[in-house]
Amino acid sequence: MSVSDKFKRGLNKKVLYGVMTLMLIMLCIVISSFLPFVIDPSQWKTKAFLTKEIIIVIVILAVMGTTSLTASASNMSDARSQIAQAKVRFRSIMDSGIKGRKSAFKQWVKAVLEPADAREKRDRLAAKVGFNNYDSTYLDALMSLDGETLEKLLDGPLALEDGRKFHQLTKKQYRFVLKWLDGDYSIRFVPATYYLTASRVDSQKTRSEKAGNEKSATGILMVSDIMFHAIRSVLSAMIFASLVYETASGAGDAEAVATAWITFASRLTAFGTSLFSGYLLGCKLNDLNADYINLRSDILEEFVADTTFRPKTEAELIDDEIKELDASCQTETKQV
Numbered sequence: 001m002s003v004s005d006k007f008k009r010g011l012n013k014k015v016l017y018g019v020m021t022l023m024l025i026m027l028c029i030v031i032s033s034f035l036p037f038v039i040d041p042s043q044w045k046t047k048a049f050l051t052k053e054i055i056i057v058i059v060i061l062a063v064m065g066t067t068s069l070t071a072s073a074s075n076m077s078d079a080r081s082q083i084a085q086a087k088v089r090f091r092s093i094m095d096s097g098i099k100g101r102k103s104a105f106k107q108w109v110k111a112v113l114e115p116a117d118a119r120e121k122r123d124r125l126a127a128k129v130g131f132n133n134y135d136s137t138y139l140d141a142l143m144s145l146d147g148e149t150l151e152k153l154l155d156g157p158l159a160l161e162d163g164r165k166f167h168q169l170t171k172k173q174y175r176f177v178l179k180w181l182d183g184d185y186s187i188r189f190v191p192a193t194y195y196l197t198a199s200r201v202d203s204q205k206t207r208s209e210k211a212g213n214e215k216s217a218t219g220i221l222m223v224s225d226i227m228f229h230a231i232r233s234v235l236s237a238m239i240f241a242s243l244v245y246e247t248a249s250g251a252g253d254a255e256a257v258a259t260a261w262i263t264f265a266s267r268l269t270a271f272g273t274s275l276f277s278g279y280l281l282g283c284k285l286n287d288l289n290a291d292y293i294n295l296r297s298d299i300l301e302e303f304v305a306d307t308t309f310r311p312k313t314e315a316e317l318i319d320d321e322i323k324e325l326d327a328s329c330q331t332e333t334k335q336v
Contacts, residue, residue, distance in 0.1 A: 056267060060274045067278025068285065075286045082290035090198045090297045097304040098196070104311035106192040108303050114189050125185060129176045134167075142166060143181060150177060195296045 075081045098105060119136055126139055134142075141164055145153075152158055153169040160166075169177070179185060303309075312320070 052263060052266070056270045059267060059270045063271055063274035064278035064281060067275050068282035071279040071282030072286050073282075075283050081286065083286040083293070086290040086293040086297070087198055090293050090300075093297055093300045093304070094196070098300055102196060104309075105196070105300075105303050107311045108306065108309050109192040109195070109299075112306065112309055113299065113302075114187075117189075118187055121185065121187060122180060125180075126173075126176065129172045130170060131173065142177065147178075150174065195299050198293045198296065 076083050078084060119140075122143075123131075123136055123139060126134070131139065142150075145166070149158070149160075150169070151174075153166055154171065154174055155168070157168045158166050
């Protein structure tokens with residue numbers, strides 16, 4: 001999705017929020033003009049106030065939950081929606097460029113994507129501590145220095161025997177380098193399989209595995225739905241069972257009617273605003289999901305376009321593993 005489309009989408013939501021706010025203000029003006037109410041903070045401690053607030057909260061949660069799910073399903077079925085377009089794009093890339101290359105893609109993620117993202121994050125954070133005019137190559141060399149050499153850079157610039165030269169470090173820059181080397185700023189990378197599915201639920205299982213889980217999946221769905229309905233019913237029953245008819249002691253008919261109308265207006269307002277907010281929430285969740293699906297698609301397209309990457313064979317991967325093991329053993333031997 002282009003920047004222009006994102007701006008228009010955000011602008012439309014701001015307009016809707018503005019209209020909803022203006023309607024609420026208008027409602028407050030109407031109620032306060034025709035019903036002579038005054039604000040009495042002592043009412044906030046009464047059982048009547050608590051009862052009304054509990055009912056309003058229940059209305060808000062129920063309406064927002066139901067409407068968000070309905071709006072999400074409706075928005076997802078619209079071919080023009082962001083989520084539908086994102087899924088079509090993802091499936092197209094998977095069908096055309098990734099089939100049969102999943103193993104190569106997983107190697108590419110480890111060898112190209114993750115190091116590039118880590119370097120980009122390092123360079124961004126380094127710029128905040130004064131490394132503004134240094135490129136990635138210089139920072140790579142700086143991060144390869146040992147602790148003793150890094151500490152010497154606090155006193156001034158250095159020219160090493162191998163011909164490399166380094167600027168003096170400020171204390172802030174020195175602390176940043178040490179923290180980076182200690183892994184304090186490391187990225188929590190996701191598995192490569194994350195980019196191979198458009199669903200938030202793991203769909204990497206084979207058809208045979210999915211078929212074998214039919215009974216358990218059906219059972220889990222039935223139990224979860226029954227439990228949710230039972231809890232909802234029990235809570236509703238508890239609330240209605242605790243309701244006591246409120247008599248208007250000393251209150252005239254006009255006051256009782258006015259109180260009823262204000263209660264009705266507050267609950268109706270909660271219903272209307274929750275309906276509106278729930279719909280927007282469902283669309284926002286879909287849009288957020290679409291953004292992450294598009295992120296996956298961007299990564300897959302970058303892999304397809306990378307003509308310089310050559311995946312290693314199984315024998316080469318084993319050789320690398322042996323080299324890493326030998327290097328680790330040599331390091332442990334030196335430490336001993």
